[in-house]
Amino acid sequence: MMKTYKIANLLVAMDVNGRTEKQAAKYQVVGNTADADILIHVNAEETLQRFPDISYDDAIYLSSGKSFHRQLLEFEGMMLHASAVVVDNKAYLFSAPCGTGKSTHTALWCRVFGEEKAQILNDDKPVLRLEEGTWYAYGTPWSGKHDKSVNIRVPLAGICILRRGEENIIAPYEGKNAVIDLLMQTPKPKDMLSRAKILELLNSLIINVPVWKMECTMDPQAAIVSYEAMSGTRFQ
Amino acid sequence: MKIKEGFILREVAGQIVVLPTGEDLNLNMMITLNGTGRFLWERLQEETDEAALTDALVKEYDVDEATAADAVRGFVEKLNGNGFLV
Numbered sequence: 001m002m003k004t005y006k007i008a009n010l011l012v013a014m015d016v017n018g019r020t021e022k023q024a025a026k027y028q029v030v031g032n033t034a035d036a037d038i039l040i041h042v043n044a045e046e047t048l049q050r051f052p053d054i055s056y057d058d059a060i061y062l063s064s065g066k067s068f069h070r071q072l073l074e075f076e077g078m079m080l081h082a083s084a085v086v087v088d089n090k091a092y093l094f095s096a097p098c099g100t101g102k103s104t105h106t107a108l109w110c111r112v113f114g115e116e117k118a119q120i121l122n123d124d125k126p127v128l129r130l131e132e133g134t135w136y137a138y139g140t141p142w143s144g145k146h147d148k149s150v151n152i153r154v155p156l157a158g159i160c161i162l163r164r165g166e167e168n169i170i171a172p173y174e175g176k177n178a179v180i181d182l183l184m185q186t187p188k189p190k191d192m193l194s195r196a197k198i199l200e201l202l203n204s205l206i207i208n209v210p211v212w213k214m215e216c217t218m219d220p221q222a223a224i225v226s227y228e229a230m231s232g233t234r235f236q
Numbered sequence: 237m238k239i240k241e242g243f244i245l246r247e248v249a250g251q252i253v254v255l256p257t258g259e260d261l262n263l264n265m266m267i268t269l270n271g272t273g274r275f276l277w278e279r280l281q282e283e284t285d286e287a288a289l290t291d292a293l294v295k296e297y298d299v300d301e302a303t304a305a306d307a308v309r310g311f312v313e314k315l316n317g318n319g320f321l322v
Contacts, residue, residue: 176251177251180268183255195257199253206248
């Protein structure tokens with residue numbers, strides 16, 4: 001059934017079922033499909049051709065996310081494969097290839113700060129959107145297996161590219177060098193216009209938002225190290 | 237020789253990025269270029285050859301021909317080896 005949602009401050013019309021519908025429930029709003037900024041096209045069969053080992057339910061999840069992202073570009077927004085955590089109304093994003101430990105790291109933030117002070121904005125693909133000259137992060141229905149997301153907008157304070165390591169070492173990542181890492185973690189629709197748009201947005205993002213590079217361990221100290229560097233304050 | 241159709245080149249945060257587009261080009265062909273690479277890449281948008289590229293480099297960068305020829309050969313080999321050229 002076609003329903004309307006508010007995602008990343010855009011009216012989105014989408015007809016899905018299964019886990020995608022469940023994860024999108026908190027984004028649902030009353031609205032007119034005809035007024036939608038974005039109309040999601042789901043092609044689960046095409047997704048299954050590319051990824052034959054996934055379930056039909058997961059194919060709907062991936063296909064709808066892909067359709068959303070492609071159209072989001074027209075509204076100065078993009079998705080980043082990252083886990084986003086919020087502390088003091090600032091969003092901190094941790095990006096890395098699958099299996100590196102992004103969710104583990106943001107979960108450590110939650111442990112170290114407690115549920116009152118830290119929350120996961122989105123655990124799989126938050127939206128980053130440039131609005132009135134500021135970059136914001138948003139929760140979305142495409143929030144990973146455990147559906148950790150919050151339907152809010154938060155100013156983006158920083159992005160950190162993670163790598164597993166023996167020690168916790170974080171440093172600013174020079175924009176020039178961060179470009180490819182970030183490009184690897186954003187969906188890239190194949191057409192020329194979309195790809196040109198992604199590069200344009202990435203340029204603005206890297207120029208305006210601090211980017212960091214971190215080697216991290218899996219213990220709570222890692223969260224304190226990244227928080228102190230990225231927020232510029234001492235952990236209390 | 238020249239570079240296949242369908243690549244876009246943009247400067248992103250001071251980095252020169254080349255992205256393939258369309259169905260036929262592989263995402264492995266996402267690369268970055270330095271100043272010289274960009275210079276040669278732009279010339280390779282038109283049909284050209286190593287001699288012409290070497291000549292252009294010598295004029296633009298005030299280097300001797302042997303150095304330029306080496307740079308051109310290395311760049312062309314890399315492009316060719318990775319399927320960029322037509």
